[in-house]
Amino acid sequence: MKTIRHYCSRSLTSVLTILFAAGMILGGCGSSSMLPQKDIKIAVLTYDEHDTFIDSMTKYMTKWCRQKEKETGKRITLSVVGAKKSQLTQNDQVQKFISESYDVLCVNLVDRTDAMVIIDKAMESDTPVIFFNREPVEEDLARWDKIFYVGGLARQSAELQAKIIIDALSDPKKFASIDANGNGTIQYVILEGEAGHQDTLVRTSVCPKELMNAGFSLEKLGDEYANWDRDQGRTRMRELIDRYPFQIEMVIANNDDMALGAIDAIEERNYPLDPFVVGINGTEEALEAIRTMKLDGTVYNDYAGQAEMIMEMAYSLGVDEDFPPDVDLTFDKYVFRPYSIITYDNVQKYLRQ
Ligand code: GAL
Numbered sequence: 001m002k003t004i005r006h007y008c009s010r011s012l013t014s015v016l017t018i019l020f021a022a023g024m025i026l027g028g029c030g031s032s033s034m035l036p037q038k039d040i041k042i043a044v045l046t047y048d049e050h051d052t053f054i055d056s057m058t059k060y061m062t063k064w065c066r067q068k069e070k071e072t073g074k075r076i077t078l079s080v081v082g083a084k085k086s087q088l089t090q091n092d093q094v095q096k097f098i099s100e101s102y103d104v105l106c107v108n109l110v111d112r113t114d115a116m117v118i119i120d121k122a123m124e125s126d127t128p129v130i131f132f133n134r135e136p137v138e139e140d141l142a143r144w145d146k147i148f149y150v151g152g153l154a155r156q157s158a159e160l161q162a163k164i165i166i167d168a169l170s171d172p173k174k175f176a177s178i179d180a181n182g183n184g185t186i187q188y189v190i191l192e193g194e195a196g197h198q199d200t201l202v203r204t205s206v207c208p209k210e211l212m213n214a215g216f217s218l219e220k221l222g223d224e225y226a227n228w229d230r231d232q233g234r235t236r237m238r239e240l241i242d243r244y245p246f247q248i249e250m251v252i253a254n255n256d257d258m259a260l261g262a263i264d265a266i267e268e269r270n271y272p273l274d275p276f277v278v279g280i281n282g283t284e285e286a287l288e289a290i291r292t293m294k295l296d297g298t299v300y301n302d303y304a305g306q307a308e309m310i311m312e313m314a315y316s317l318g319v320d321e322d323f324p325p326d327v328d329l330t331f332d333k334y335v336f337r338p339y340s341i342i343t344y345d346n347v348q349k350y351l352r353q
Pocket of ligand 1: 051052053054133134193197199228254255256280281301
């Protein structure tokens with residue numbers, strides 16, 4: 001009996017020793033928090049690799065991850081791919097990341113009305129999705145509690161763009177310089193983003209409405225799609241200038257790149273008027289154009305704040321933790337970052353080093 005008990009306790013001791021040693025090898029120490037740490041794999045899928053605003057977001061995400069790795073010691077694999085404006089390509093990219101066991105997908109949809117395939121794949125594989133910047137329709141977002149959206153409030157961007165114009169027109173001296181023909185009505189053109197994009201729709205309709213509600217008399221000469229792009233903005237503006245050689249007093253652009261394209265065309269054509277030009281985003285080039293008084297104002301689209309929210313959420317989902325308190329969810333789904341006005345008066349605050 002004695003021998004058997006001794007044998008048992010000896011073998012128990014050996015088992016415990018082996019388990020402890022295994023724990024040491026795997027985790028480096030006895031506590032459960034020191035169990036082997038898996039890498040976090042985050043995929044970021046953008047609609048197009050040539051969009052300047054989206055590019056600043058993904059650059060910020062990369063910076064955020066490197067910093068987080070330093071703070072936590074966890075390895076974060078961040079893969080960023082563009083879809084060249086093809087939803088089919090993006091669907092395939094999603095499939096590939098899922099088959100490579102990515103923990104979270106951050107998706108900037110090509111076609112915001114066509115999220116079904118991606119959501120199906122994500123649900124089948126239990127991979128959470130954070131959509132960003134191109135807002136899926138409500139019914140799609142409602143399909144699963146592991147789908148989120150991060151963006152800006154399109155309506156607010158349009159209201160603030162209108163406020164820049166209202167502030168200028170409310171100053172009699174500025175009004176007189178903008179109203180070149182002195183007829184009391186501001187003749188304007190609109191450069192629109194992509195057809196069907198929530199920001200295009202809202203910015204195009206709300207900004208002029210706000211101006212009219214403020215009591216100003218406006219006449220729209222023309223509107224053209226320029227797909228958020230500077231070159232297209234320039235081409236469309238050249239055409240508008242040719243159509244309205246002495247009439248355009250104001251250019252309302254759905255984003256900065258198109259506003260800058262309009263300024264390019266105005267300069268190239270030596271346009272005899274000096275139209276009031278406003279954009280949206282606050283890109284570095286736009287800030288510089290405000291500083292040099294070529295662009296009259298823009299609305300800051302908080303790329304850094306949005307990118308930070310997306311990464312904080314992706315990281316929490318990856319390590320299976322609750323979101324940190326600064327992730328302020330609306331309806332358990334949406335995170336909206338506020339916009340703000342940038343004009344010559346406060347541009348210094350936004351100019352980056
Ligand atoms: C908008 C932004 C545009 C463009 C677009 C892409 O919010 O103002 O410049 O980047 O998103 O979806």
